[in-house]
Amino acid sequence: MAISMPPANGLHHTFPPLSPPITFSFSRSPSLLNDVRVNNNNLHLAAISSTATSIQLERHVPSIPFRKHQTLSYTERKSAIDEIQQSSDLGHDLERLGLMLRVQDLNIILRHFGKLDRRQELSQLFDWMQKHQKVNISSYSGYMKFMGRNLSPLKALEVYDSIKDESMRINASVCNSVLSCLIKNGKFESSMRRFEQMKKDGLKADIITYSTLLAGCTKIEDGYSKALGLVQELQFNGLELDSVTYGTLLAICASNKKCREAEEYFERMKDEGHSPNLFHYSSLLNAYSADGDYKKADKLIEDMKSSGLVPNKVMLTTLLKVYIRGGLFERSRELLSELEVMGYAQEEMPYCLLMDGLAKAGQIQEAKDVFNDMMKKHVKCDGYSHSIMISAFCRGGLLDEAKLLADNYEATYGKYDLVVLNTMLCAYCRAGEMESVVKTMKKLDEAAIVPDWNTYHILIRYFCKQKLYLLAYRTLQDMHKKGHQPVEEICSTLIYHLGQASAYAEAFSVYNILRYSKRTMCKALHEKILFILLTGQLFKDAYVVVKDNGKFISQPAIKKFVMSFVKLGNINLVNDVFKTIHNSDFTLHQDMFHMAISRYLTQPEKKDLLVQLLEWMPGQGYFVDSTTRNLLLKNSDFLGRQLTANILSKQHLVSKKG
Incomplete structure (x- = not known):
């Protein structure tokens, strides 16, 4: 049956x-x-x-004879499934057997490859299924689920957009898989935009949809407020929070340091009949760790034990973090000893937490003792503990010890990650060890490790300290190209030093990098770069600065710019400069007009520009003074006697009104 x-x-x-x-x-x-x-x-x-x-x-399943377009029995389909799953030439066997199988059979193979993490075969099979239109809802959701982080967001969206069946495109399972892929790849904003489009297309989001999106809120800035919006929306749609969703909300509260809100969700969850599990307790405990609230943490552990749950390694390590942030170092040592007895301290993380807490509290020797004890016990180490101690030595001014430990790590492990290399780089930079700095940078290249924001800032600060300003500038350029935004402090310092080194164009480039970044810019920096550009006689760039940011620049600085530009700037832009400055509510002075007119009179081919200026002045309430008037009369042949007389007549009328 x-x-x-x-x-x-x-x-x-x-x-x-x-x-x-x-x-x-x-x-x-x-x-x-x-x-x-x-x-x-x-x-x-x-x-x-x-x-x-x-x-x-017990029963031997016979091999399948090739019968295209015929319905196969269960036994034959099962044999075909097994043969494809064990195939050494998947493409060939799919062409030979695939068309005889149902979509459900192919989905079995899809899940088989997924569970074995055979992603290459998984992708090959799914592409074949798409090509031969042997896909259904389970095919799409299963493929994206098993591919996980290995499926690029672009590929996930490409697969989704290829779905022609409208009902399948708005199926909750398919949509959830697409959104999950985007979230796992850190594309929260993209997932939200796609979610809105899915709803417009007809998606009826379920609680799993919202749980998926909420999971993305744990790793983004201002994730708590975004999570609140999603919670309000799901409740408006008649959905109720389940234990999984509550767990995600607790994790969001913990990552956003919302301890009180985490407690409220925890109590609401219990009131609604959901029994907290280890994940719920662990998330709330993590929220307590933000403030080092060890009293609430201890009570929570007791409540959890009374409910029949036993703290695991994660919870006890989180409790250790609570004690450390609460300044209870003696109790932290006792708990660390308990973790050792229980076999939960075989890796360096618990020791690192204590070392970091002690070092930041100024107890560097105590942190060093913990580090040495860890080394004696041959605890599995990935370099994080070395990174903490090297940073601690640097902060404490113990640069020789920092360099020694960095050298020791390099000789002992011979492997690197970005955190360790950044720490070593910082130690060498502070010690002024240029040769070691260069070697560390080479290691970054050899290990194909991509520098991060911190790497660039360490190097730029060091190069500025060594007065290698052009090298610092090139490093900043590279940083900008890689998508990292520099802080204003570094940019401002570099702009000043580049200006002092007569690298005026480079200083302006740094200014523009900062100006077009998303960071807030100090208003005084506009005037600083203006003076640098005027010194370097980069008048066109100076004009851009004044034109775009004149309201942030002082009146004396504006006056210096106008006088400099009129004297040495592009003569074809002098009139434009006058108009721009006038429109910014700055009153132009007589000496500015005198200088411009004198310059025009030396270049006969600029006659039209002189006429335009003299005709523009009366309309704005300006007129030439007696010195400039006499200069024009003396050179009346330049414009022609009649034109000169007409222009000066209009100027005279304005002067009488003034």
């Missing part, structure tokens, strides 16, 4: 009769087939057994 499952979200799952029957034999007691559930339109059958040690098929 056929096995039929009740509809789930509109889908009806029907399985064909199992013929011929297959008998299983168990060496001890039979396994229990349980935990049958329908979730996201997928039927999950989980066989759980603690006693069964072997399962054997």
Whole structure:
């Protein structure tokens, strides 16, 4: 007989009769087939057994003869599935057997590859299924689920956009898989934009949709406020928070240091009948660690134990963090000893937490003692502990010890990651060890490690300290090209030193990098760069600064700019400069006009520009003084006697009104 499952979200799952029957034999007691559930339109059958040690098929399944376009029996389909799963030439066997299989059969193979983490075969199979139109909802959701972080956001969206069936495009399971892929790849904003489009297309979001998006709020700035918006929306749509969603909200509160809000969600969850698990307790404990609230942390641990739960390694390590941030170093040492006895301190993290806390509290020797104790116990180390101690020595001015430990790490481990290399780089820079700095930078290249924001800032500060300003500038340029935004303090310092070194164009480039970044810019920096540009006679660039930021520049600085530009700047732009400055509510002075007119009179080909200036002045309330008037009369042949007389007549009328 056929096995039929009740509809789930509109889908009806029907399985064909199992013929011929297959008998299983168990060496001890039979396994229990349980935990049958329908979730996201997928039927999950989980066989759980603690006693069964072997399962054997008693019946031999014959090989399949090739029969294109014929319906296969269950046995033949099962044999084809096995053959494809074990294939050494997947492309060939898919062409040979794939067309005879149903979509459900291919989905079985898809899940098989996914569970074994065989992503290459997984992608190859899915592409074949798409090409031959043998896909359904489970195919799309399963593929994106198993690919996880290995599926690029662009590829996920490409797969989703290729779906032609409108009902499938707005299926919650498919949409959830796409959103999950974007979230796992750190594309929260992209996931939110796609979510809004999905809703417009007709998606009826379920609680899993919102849980997926909420998970993305844990790693973004201002994640708590975004999470609140999602919670309000899901409640408006008639959905209720479940234990998973509450756990995510607690994690968001912890990552955003919202201790009080975390407590409120925890209590609300219990009031609604959800029993807290280790994840809920751990998230709330993590929220307490932000403020080092050890009293609440201790009470929470006792409440958890009374409910029958036993603290695990993660929780006890988080409790250690609470004690350290609360300044309870003696209790922290006691808890660390307990972790050692329980086998939870075989790696360096618990020691690192204590070392870091002691070092930041100024107890560098105590931190060093913990580090030495860890080394004696041969605790598994990935270099993080060295990084903490090197940084501690640098902060404490113990540069020789920092350099010695950096050298020791390099000689002992011979491997690097970005955190360790940045720490070593910082130690060498502070010690002024140029040769070691260069070697460390080479190691970055050799290990194909991409510098981060911190790497660039360490180097720029060091190069400025060594008065290698052009090298610092090139480093800043590279930093900008890689998408990192420099801080204003470094840019301002570099701009000043580049100006002092007569690298005026480079200083202006740094100014523009900062100006077009998303960071807030100090208003005084506009005037600083203006003076540097005037010194370097980069009048056109100076004009851009004044034109765009004149309201932030003082009147004396504006006057100096105008006088400098009129005297030495591009003569073709002098009139434009006058108009721009006038429109910024700055009053032009007589000496500015005199200088401009004198300059025009020396260049006959600029006659038209002189006429335009003299005709513009009366309309704005300006007129030439007696000195400039006499200069024009003396050179009346330049414009012609009649034109000169007419212009001066208009100027005279304005002077009388003034």
